[in-house]
Amino acid sequence: MGELFKYDVLVIGSGPAGESAAISAAKNGKQVGIVESRAMVGGNCAHKGTIPSKALRHAVKQIIRFNNNSLFRQLGEVRKLSFPQVLASASEVIPKQVEMHTNHYSRNRIHVHIGLARFEDEHTVKVANQDGGTETITAEKFIITTGSRPYRPADVDFNHPRVYDSDTILEMSHTPNTLVIYGAGVIGCEYASIFAGLGVKVDLINSRDRLLSFLDDEISDALSYHLRDTGVMVRHNEEYSEVKADASGVTLHLKSGKRLRADALLWCNGRSGNTESLNLEAVGLGANHRGQIEVNEHYQTANENIFAAGDVIGWPSLASASFDQGRAAAKAVLGMPERYEADAPTGIYTLPEISSIGQTERELTAAKIPYEVGRAFFKHTARGQISGEDVGMLKLLFHVDTNEILGIHCFGAEASEIVHIGQAILKQTGEANDIHYFATTTFNYPTMAEAYRQAALNGLNRVKRMYR
Known part of the structure; x- marks a missing residue:
């Protein structure tokens, strides 16, 4: 029989939501424990998702800036680095x-249990440790923050060494010359930018008629243009029918009849909640077809x-929303x-990056x-102009009256x-939310933030022309 632990609150999962939930409960005087299935805390965000992919993007961005800078080009030819080299640098974070x-949990006296949690009843969880042992944990309340993983359809062989998802791509040990990315959501677009920046020929397959349709149309169009400008072939309104992988590459068969051949396939078509091992049935709960748990307005199941x-x-x-939800x-x-x-x-770390808040x-x-x-x-x-970061724009939408x-x-x-500068004003109420704030505020010069003043004056000039 394993060890027995008792807490007021047990949090299952140590990603952004789990960490903020555990620390918040601990700071309010509760005895708190947390369970993490990996050998180290941080969740998917730290190990497979947000942090490593954004560090990878940063490294690629640095390479692009170096190769495009006329000053550095005097030092020699264009530098080309392999994907494993760039990945190794990014992984240092x-x-x-x-x-x-880890220090956050230690300072707040939160006991971390490493293992896989499974409900026994509504007050008891058993944790299977990586060494084969078990721990029994009882708690008054539980908070499930187990995160998600890439969705894997059953008819795609992810065990094949040339087929990857957004987790396993961080283990790729070579640099493909050609890559097909299936799924043009946020993750797909980000990886299309990264690989194109490394000189890989990328086909980006989108099942919809435009990229990231939740964005403002002008921003979505700009993303589409710049992906194509870096050599990405964007294909809209396409769905796969079959994936065939062999020793020399992968062929993606589309329902439209097209066949795309590449050195590797990166699958980025959705995510599934990590709930299958929790034994939710034991506590009267279930998950939807994507493994997600339904909650009410107070995150109660x-x-x-x-x-x-x-x-x-x-x-x-x-990740940002998960911190607040936890x-x-x-x-x-x-x-x-x-x-x-x-x-x-919204923060989308393509090259160039995108961020927005409010209405389109x-x-x-x-x-x-x-x-x-x-x-x-x-x-x-x-x-x-000074930094060479001259691609892009800031766009403000404001009420005419x-x-x-x-x-x-x-x-x-x-x-x-x-975007956070504008967010601070957008969140104000009444007269405090006024585009004149940006038109009359002095910004440091030269800065990127000065774009707010330029955008505000541009918009107010349009209104004056309208009513004069």
Whole structure:
């Protein structure tokens, strides 16, 4: 018989949602334990998802900047690095993340259990350790934050050495000359940028009629243009019928009759919640066809003692949102319901990157809201010209009558940072949310942030022309 542990709150999963839930509960005086199936904490975010892929992107971006800079070109020919070389450099950040997250648990006296958790009843979990032992844990409340993994259809052989998903691609030990990416969501577009930046010929297969249709149309069009400009072949309205892999490559058969041949296939078509090993039936719960758990507005499941947050509950499946959801779930466990409003900015780490918050032009038009547009192109900013980051723009949507900012959309260098300036004003109420704030505020010069002033003046000039 294994060891017996007892907690007020047990969190299952140590990704962003799990960590924030555990620390929030601990800081409110609860005895908290956390279970992680991997040998190290951090969840998929630190080991397979957000952190390694963004570190990989950063390394590729540095290579591109070096090769495009006339000053560095004087030092010699264009540098080409293999995918394993770049991956090795990017992976250096993971131990730093693990150490940081481990210290968070230690400082807050949260006991970390390494193993696979399985419900026995609504107050008991058994954890199968990696050494073959077991631990029995009882708790008053549970928070499930087990995250997600790449969706794998049964008719695709992911055991083949030339077939990858967004987790296993981080173990690729060679550099393909050609790559087919099936799935043009956020992850697919990000990896298309990364591999194109390494000089790989990429086919990006999209089942819809445009890329990332939740974005503002102008931003989506810009992404499509720049992917194609780097050599990515984007194919819309396509679905696979069969995948055939052999010793020399992979052939993707499409329902349209096309056959695409490449050195490797990267499957990026959706994600599934990590719930299959939890034995949810023992606590009267179930998961949908994508392994996701249904919760109410306070992240409580159909079992009043069990809560869930993060990717395992589905949309929006962002690390940033998961942090807030985990904290809100912990507050609900403590009897202090705090609904997290999932109006987080979108951050897409393509090359160049994209970030937005608020409504799009299409949404405002459908709602018949009178709005105007203010734009600032990075090529017209001094900072963009100095740094060479002159691709992209900042776009502000605002109400013609009230001057209220309705949407912020950014495409280009540091977009995911720049958007937060506008977010701070967008979140204000009443007269505090006014595009004149940006037109009358002094920004450091030269900076990328100065684009807000340019965009505001551009939009206000449009309004003046309209009514004069």
